[in-house]
Amino acid sequence: MTPAPWLRNVWYAAMWAEALAPQAPAARTILNEHVVFFRDAGGKAAAMIDRCPHRFAPLHLGTVLSNGRLQCGYHGLEFDADGKCVLNPHGDGKIPPAAVVRAFPVIEKHTLLWIWLGDAPADPALIPDYSVxxxxxxxxxxxxxxxxxxxxxxxxxxxxxxxxxxxxxxxxxxxxxxxxxxxxxxxxxxxxxxxxxxxxxxxxxxxxxxxxxxxxxxxxxxxxxxxxxxxxxxxxxxxxxxxxxxxxxxxxxxxxxxxxxxxxxxxxxxxxxxxxxxxxxxxxxxxxxxxxxxxxxxxxxxxxxxxxxxxxxxxxxxxxxxxxxxxxxxxxxxxxxxxxxxxxxxxxxxxxx
Ligand code: FES
Ligand SMILES: [Fe+2]
Structure with missing residues (x-):
């Protein structure tokens, strides 16, 4: 199949902001990307590829911990809002360099959560105007x-x-x-x-x-x-x-x-x-x-x-x-x-x- 003609360097509305509760990850598919959203300890929304780099379990099946990390529900690796693995609970706790998830810019504005999936720098000024x-x-x-x-x-x-x-x-x-x-x-x-x-x-x-x-x-x-x-x-x-x-x-x-x-x-x-x-x-x-x-x-x-x-x-x-x-x-x-x-x-x- 030829690639879908989508713009990537734009903001996409992922969900209403109220749909992302604290400590409850939410999954969305946007431009064929499976993305998990969650709120960090300060309530700020974060988004990353919904796939654990360890054995590829979907991260939305995991848990948002009270410190705002997303813990994979399969073997417990913990990720911060930037997609970096910050804790391996097993053995010597060593974190392999590949234990990282691609994270995406997310902004909460006009009661919506907006995500930027493109490779160009995300410009908040480009968020569509829903100031109504x-x-x-x-x-x-x-x-x-x-x-x-x-x-x-x-x-x-x-x-x-x-x-x-x-x-x-x-x-x-x-x-x-x-x-x-x-x-x-x-x-x-x-x-x-x-x-x-x-x-x-x-x-x-x-x-x-x-x-x-x-x-x-x-x-x-x-x-x-x-x-x-x-x-x-x-x-x-x-x-x-x-x-x-x-x-x-x-x-x-x-x-x-x-x-x-x-x-x-x-x-x-x-x-x-x-x-x-x-x-x-x-x-x-x-x-x-x-x-x-x-x-x-x-x-x-x-x-x-x-x-x-x-x-x-x-x-x-x-x-x-x-x-x-x-x-x-x-x-x-x-x-x-x-x-x-x-x-x-x-x-x-x-x-x-
Ligand atoms: S698949 Fe996520 S920690 Fe193993
Ligand atoms: Fe209609």
Whole structure:
């Protein structure tokens, strides 16, 4: 199999920071690398190849000791956060020079753990901007969830950069057929950032916005703008307002969509949402709206997008090299643009390697 076209010298979101508990190692697969994460004695996250150099037992089956070392669960070698073996409990305690594990830079930022797998120096300034989480009241932040999807991350990016599918795949909750013909889509690019904006005037209010709107309304203007940064980091602004009114008078949420490739055909999808222009003041009402949006967003991907994309991936894989070119529509402009940017970046990285 030809190597998967992945960018390596970028930060990948490995998990929500809260998913890495103290003294509990966690395993993830990222770009086909099996990686173990754990927190050192000070709570700082560390990551290294999930394979003990002694007899290759997965290190995530081991124990994080109270001194912050990761102890292999098979014969007890202990490793520090840099991947160095610092204790051999057997015999004379001699540590062979090969008893070392490759460690990776990890940074905890915007409630996520970011890992750098590339060989170039890791630059913290390159971590994607998810500052929407900073200072957001927990009542306004929906589930920080994740799913493993059985498809290449680019197919899932196509899905997110072409939200026209909401009319057909999520009718009643995220979209409706009335939106299909009236929506205007615009694709813009700034540097390596691609934005797909859509405005749908005078459409039935989508189910997900009914309760948060705060008063009965049937027809709204709906807008969304999804910003893509390579390789699979997206932030969606989605809202509704009175027909003809300024967007600033509406209410909605920032949808966080992050795709981290696991393998050529599986992707770790991290999602959440942060509400803006929240209208209600009752915390109980906010909690219920938060839970309702969480449920709808998870169900949309688990029961609707995920299964379709999985089958789409199967069909594409079956066609193999005989696959015809897709019959593209105007709605595909964002997907075409991000792939162009991504292909260029991957080509640049491979020529500079
Ligand atoms: S395999 Fe890890 S200590 Fe033996
Ligand atoms: Fe969808």
């Amino acid at each position: 989480f900073e200072g957001a009241p927990p009542l306004h932040v929906t589930e920080r969830g994740d799913l493993v999807l059985e498809a290449d991350y680019k197919l899932i990016t196509d899905n997110l950069l072409d939200l026209s599918h909401a009319s057909y795949l999520h009718p009643g909750t995220l979209g409706n057929v009335e939106m299909a013909s009236v929506t205007k889509t615009e694709v813009t690019q700034s540097g390596n950032t691609v934005t797909v904006s859509r405005r749908s005037p005078n459409v039935p209010i989508p189910g997900i916005a009914v309760r948060s709107y705060g008063r009965p309304v049937e027809i709204v203007d709906k807008w969304n703008a999804i910003v893509w940064n390579p390789p699979g980091n997206m932030l969606l602004e989605q809202g509704v307002c009175e027909p003809g009114a300024a967007e600033s008078t509406g209410t909605g949420y920032y949808g966080v969509h992050i795709l981290t490739p696991e393998t050529e055909c599986t992707t770790h999808y991290l999602f959440s949402a942060v509400r803006f222009n929240v209208r209600e003041t009752d915390p109980n009402e906010s909690a219920q709206i938060r839970d309702e949006i969480s449920k709808l967003r998870r169900a949309a991907f688990e029961l609707q997008d995920g299964p379709v994309i999985k089958e789409q991936a199967r069909v594409i894989a079956e066609m193999g090299e005989n696959a015809p070119r897709p019959a593209l529509l105007a709605i595909d402009a964002g997907a075409v643009r991000f792939r162009r940017v991504l292909d260029t970046l991957i080509a640049q990285e491979s020529t500079s390697a």
